Amino acid sequence: MKGNVIVGQSGGPTAVINSSLAGVIKASWKEGIRRIYGMHYGIEGLLQEDIVDIEDYIVSGQDLSLLKRTPSSFLGTCRYKLPPIEGNEKVYEKIFDILDKKNIEFFLYNGGNDSMDTIKQLSDYALSHGKKQKFMGIPKTIDNDLPMTDHCPGYGSSAKYIATSLKEIIRDNESYGVSKPTVCLVEIMGRHAGWLTAAAALSRDIDCSGPDLIYLPEVPFDIKDFIKRIKALAKNKKSIVVCVSEGLQDKNGKFICELGTVQEHVDAFGHKQLAGTAAYLANVVTQETGLKSRYIEFSSLQRCAAHLASRADSDEAYNVGFIAAKAAFDGNTGKMVTIQVNSREPYVVTYDMFDIHEVANIEKKVPLSWITNDGTYVSDEYLSYARPFIIGRVPPYSAGGLPVHLTMNKKKR
Amino acid sequence: MKGNVIVGQSGGPTAVINSSLAGVIKASWKEGIRRIYGMHYGIEGLLQEDIVDIEDYIVSGQDLSLLKRTPSSFLGTCRYKLPPIEGNEKVYEKIFDILDKKNIEFFLYNGGNDSMDTIKQLSDYALSHGKKQKFMGIPKTIDNDLPMTDHCPGYGSSAKYIATSLKEIIRDNESYGVSKPTVCLVEIMGRHAGWLTAAAALSRDIDCSGPDLIYLPEVPFDIKDFIKRIKALAKNKKSIVVCVSEGLQDKNGKFICELGTVQEHVDAFGHKQLAGTAAYLANVVTQETGLKSRYIEFSSLQRCAAHLASRADSDEAYNVGFIAAKAAFDGNTGKMVTIQVNSREPYVVTYDMFDIHEVANIEKKVPLSWITNDGTYVSDEYLSYARPFIIGRVPPYSAGGLPVHLTMNKKKR
Numbered sequence: 001m002k003g004n005v006i007v008g009q010s011g012g013p014t015a016v017i018n019s020s021l022a023g024v025i026k027a028s029w030k031e032g033i034r035r036i037y038g039m040h041y042g043i044e045g046l047l048q049e050d051i052v053d054i055e056d057y058i059v060s061g062q063d064l065s066l067l068k069r070t071p072s073s074f075l076g077t078c079r080y081k082l083p084p085i086e087g088n089e090k091v092y093e094k095i096f097d098i099l100d101k102k103n104i105e106f107f108l109y110n111g112g113n114d115s116m117d118t119i120k121q122l123s124d125y126a127l128s129h130g131k132k133q134k135f136m137g138i139p140k141t142i143d144n145d146l147p148m149t150d151h152c153p154g155y156g157s158s159a160k161y162i163a164t165s166l167k168e169i170i171r172d173n174e175s176y177g178v179s180k181p182t183v184c185l186v187e188i189m190g191r192h193a194g195w196l197t198a199a200a201a202l203s204r205d206i207d208c209s210g211p212d213l214i215y216l217p218e219v220p221f222d223i224k225d226f227i228k229r230i231k232a233l234a235k236n237k238k239s240i241v242v243c244v245s246e247g248l249q250d251k252n253g254k255f256i257c258e259l260g261t262v263q264e265h266v267d268a269f270g271h272k273q274l275a276g277t278a279a280y281l282a283n284v285v286t287q288e289t290g291l292k293s294r295y296i297e298f299s300s301l302q303r304c305a306a307h308l309a310s311r312a313d314s315d316e317a318y319n320v321g322f323i324a325a326k327a328a329f330d331g332n333t334g335k336m337v338t339i340q341v342n343s344r345e346p347y348v349v350t351y352d353m354f355d356i357h358e359v360a361n362i363e364k365k366v367p368l369s370w371i372t373n374d375g376t377y378v379s380d381e382y383l384s385y386a387r388p389f390i391i392g393r394v395p396p397y398s399a400g401g402l403p404v405h406l407t408m409n410k411k412k413r
Numbered sequence: 414m415k416g417n418v419i420v421g422q423s424g425g426p427t428a429v430i431n432s433s434l435a436g437v438i439k440a441s442w443k444e445g446i447r448r449i450y451g452m453h454y455g456i457e458g459l460l461q462e463d464i465v466d467i468e469d470y471i472v473s474g475q476d477l478s479l480l481k482r483t484p485s486s487f488l489g490t491c492r493y494k495l496p497p498i499e500g501n502e503k504v505y506e507k508i509f510d511i512l513d514k515k516n517i518e519f520f521l522y523n524g525g526n527d528s529m530d531t532i533k534q535l536s537d538y539a540l541s542h543g544k545k546q547k548f549m550g551i552p553k554t555i556d557n558d559l560p561m562t563d564h565c566p567g568y569g570s571s572a573k574y575i576a577t578s579l580k581e582i583i584r585d586n587e588s589y590g591v592s593k594p595t596v597c598l599v600e601i602m603g604r605h606a607g608w609l610t611a612a613a614a615l616s617r618d619i620d621c622s623g624p625d626l627i628y629l630p631e632v633p634f635d636i637k638d639f640i641k642r643i644k645a646l647a648k649n650k651k652s653i654v655v656c657v658s659e660g661l662q663d664k665n666g667k668f669i670c671e672l673g674t675v676q677e678h679v680d681a682f683g684h685k686q687l688a689g690t691a692a693y694l695a696n697v698v699t700q701e702t703g704l705k706s707r708y709i710e711f712s713s714l715q716r717c718a719a720h721l722a723s724r725a726d727s728d729e730a731y732n733v734g735f736i737a738a739k740a741a742f743d744g745n746t747g748k749m750v751t752i753q754v755n756s757r758e759p760y761v762v763t764y765d766m767f768d769i770h771e772v773a774n775i776e777k778k779v780p781l782s783w784i785t786n787d788g789t790y791v792s793d794e795y796l797s798y799a800r801p802f803i804i805g806r807v808p809p810y811s812a813g814g815l816p817v818h819l820t821m822n823k824k825k826r
Contacts, residue, residue: 013588041590072584079589163815164720171485171818173428176492177454207818296712304585307577308720310814385675390814401723401803402576405584405620 002031002329003105003132007054008046010111010118011079011141013072014154014305015161016317018406019073020110020138022064023321025054028071031329039104042078043109043118047091057271057408062098069313069396070405071306079247081114082121092125099133106134106328112141112152116336116360123156123334123356135357136324137336140317144195147362148354149338153320155302156313157388159199161305162188162298163390166203166211166243169296174239175312183230183240183285186211187278189302191247193365196302198378200243202386203257217247218366219375221256224250226281227288234291244277256280307403311392316349323351347388415444415742416518416545420467421452421459421626423524423531423665424492424557426485427567428574431819433523433551434487435477436734437485438467444742450515455491456522456531460504462511469822481727483818484719494527495534505538512546519547519741522733524552526566529773536747536769550749550769552600553730555716557608560775561767566733567716569802570724572612575601575711576803579624579656580707580776587652596643596653596698597623597636598708600691602715604660607631607779609715611791613656615799617783625653630660631779632788634669639694640701642789647704657690669693669749720816724805729762760801763788 009017010203021038028036040050052075058067067074085092092409099107109119116137123135139146144155166186167284190196194216203350204210215221221244233240248256257276278295285293316339324337342348370382393404420437421806422430433723441449453463465488480487498505512520522532529550536548552559557568579599586597603609607629617623625646628634634657646653661669670689691708700704729752737750748766755761783795809816 013427013585045590071581073588075588077588160814165714165718165816167818168484168717168719169713171483171820172426172713175486177458177489203815205813205815207820207822237511247520294712296709296714299707299709300582300585301578301709301714304581305578306581312814387813395808395810398806400800401573401725401805402580402616402618405580407584407620409455409620 002033003103004032004035004037004105004160005108005325006037006039006051006099006102007076007103007108008042009073010042010109010112010115011077012303013077014140014142014303015071015157017072017140018070018074019314019317020140021067021114021154022067023318024108024138024325025058025403026064027325027329031326036236037104038075041076042080043082044078044080045076046095046098051102052408057396057406063406066397066404066406068318069306069394069403071304073199074406074408076363079114082118085121085125091255095122095350096125096131097134105132106325107322108136108138108324108328110140112139112146113144113361113363116146116356119334119336120356120360126333134328134331134333136328136332137359138292138320138324139336139338142196143190143193145363145365146359147364148336148359150341151339151389153313153317155164155195156310156316157197157305157308158302159202159386160310160390161302161308162196162199163202164308165298166200166241167208169204170208170211170239170241173241177238180291181234181238181240181358183242183291183293185278185280185282185285185293186241186243187246187295187297188243189298190217190245192217192363194245195366197243198243198366198382199386201378201383204388211243212237213376214378215242215244215248216371217245217249217364217380220251221248222251223284227284230285230291233287234289242360244281246277248277274286279307307396309394310390311394312347312389319351344384344388347391415446416516417448417450418446418519418521418738419450419452419512419515420488420521421455421523422486422488422490423455423522423528424490424553425542425716426490426552427555427716428484428570428722428794429567429727430485430523430553431487432472432481432727433485433566433734436481436731437521437551437738438471439477440735440738440742444739450517452487454489455493455708456495457491457493458489459508459511462797463757464515465821477820478776479810481731482716482719482816487819487821492527495531498534498538508535509538509544509546513779518545521549521551521734521737521741523551525556525559526774526776529559529769530748532747533769533773539746546739547744548743549745550772551733551737552749552751555609556603556606558606558776558778559772560748560777561772563754564752564802566726566730568608569729570718570721571609571715572615572721572799573726573803574715574721575609575612576615578711579613579654579750580621583616583621583652583654584622586654590651593704594647594651596654596655596695596704596706598691598695598698598706599654599656600659600708600710601656602711603658605630605632605776605778607658610656610658611779612799613794614791614796615803625650626654626655626789627791628655628657628661628789629779629784629791630658630662631781632784633664634661635664636697640657642696643698643704644702647702657694660691661690663740670767690697720809722807723803724807725760725802727807732764740766757797757801760804
């Protein structure tokens, strides 16, 4: 008889990370696995033997449906990278002792780059120390920066949130028309890769002009050129909306958000939140052009808005969870499940697996060929790539006008 | 035969302001009104004779359905207060010349306090100068601060957006659990009245702890007491979420957002956006407690998120528009339509009208008895008052995964 399963969630939460958890649980039920354990707060919790029994919270298909509609990490998450094996054998011995004690044979970990490094280290250790456990990685990141996979679960829902909210913001900004235009700067997450900011372009359609300018961190940002473009736009437009990545840098590699006083202030918060790019640029716009300006930061809303989750994204998140668990049961280890797109229209995906050494610690950026030559927009190639990701809805279960979520605060029994 | 209708939208847009426009149009169709004109950018546009023919854009019930699902002001808006009649007769003569030229007999204006002042001035002028035109006010404001009406169309959808997003933010903030808690400050609109910030309390339910503290502008804010409470919460909680009004003031009447360097910077933008209260307090929290902090500003998203519009709110917005137009056709002038709540559970509303002199320029705040004695939360009275406003959804029409909106960019014919 097969041993037990443990599953963990790691890194920044997403709107659909719990769909992957639902996939793991469903596959485990189907396989007849006796116990499914959850790491409470990821590998960091596991190291403290903070382990929960999934059965205490989730026992039915109805529970899984609600779980899929619950944003953020149901099990709790962490940002914790395992140290190298060499010189830290004690850490690894401790982990495997805990796994052995609970008769855990299958280890599923859902996360981004750092989390795949965890899978790499643990599967390497298991192989070199003759351990029975199988380790599989489940991709997840709104940043969409994992290699080998066409895209990452979590990205589609964030892209849908960004494009939908932006469409509404553009309508709002357009509503004042008699006086001079207002310049609205919208700041979007993504420190090194511009995938999330690129999603702003999805808002452009027959009923929406889309943002006027989109700046990704892949291209050095030139403030003088930016101001020149704002002045040109202001001659003909009643509303100007500009989307900027939080990670914009100038040609010397200095973050734009570090140029102004706002960022100095933000630094004092003691955490490395890259906020202030839009605020700083809004200030520059008003000083240099005399135009009114305002700024909007999507902040964590762009990663937790399950009420706008994409059906395509939620389904894929479920599938990679299910397939990773199934692959582990079939004897695979040290791999990450990937999404392969056979056709974008109609949208047809298949799933594959890659050696975790080809995945861990590698960051995939937006190809420069998908950014316009002047560095102020994304190309049609990007739009064709991303459009299928935002299709369909996962309407929340609702009570009293608000979405209902599954939480660990109440045990089933 | 009756004369024509003109309708205008004024002040900050909302998610359901176009439902009121739809109500005016439907009532006009039913009445057999020959032409329905729209002020392009409110009274400011009217003064420039910028008038559109509704028939060029909206001719069917299907158009009205899409209009109801379109956020922000379809006709464009303005922030413009008419000068006093005395000494400015020319302005009024010009307006009435334009109305007479187009054979306009019914003037509907949809907005908040300033817009009701417009109705007051115009109806006063008409009565004292023997003009035939009838002027009716249609309430609208996310701020919920108009008197005589139980609540204002627009408020319910903003409250639903705030409560829904907050629920998702709280789940996100709770997901990290092994290390010290993160304090998340959420800034909500409302300069003088705390209605929008109060809506944060609606997120508290069996599956959500709700924010830990809620600070309204009706009560002076005490930073020392605030920090003491954060320290106490940090002893037992893994996540702390605090909601603050943008208009918080200390006991000397100084805006909290003006205490820090962020606000000085924001002031340089040249507009009176009261941003920075949450940013400033996040900074203070980290300095005084050593805890990690972050801040989120809902910004204009809270007034334009039609994808989260409340059914109750959308229906009421439609009804006040319809009833105001009908009342004008019946000979009423110088009045604003109001919503009266006969029963909150089950929720039963009726509509009434009040003399515009009882409404214009008066601001209704949250009653102090609805704020807890320590000034850090709202009472159950508020929750009973507001819960019905967020019930039900108005699912957007959708194409390509995004909501579809009606715009003036394309003429029907």
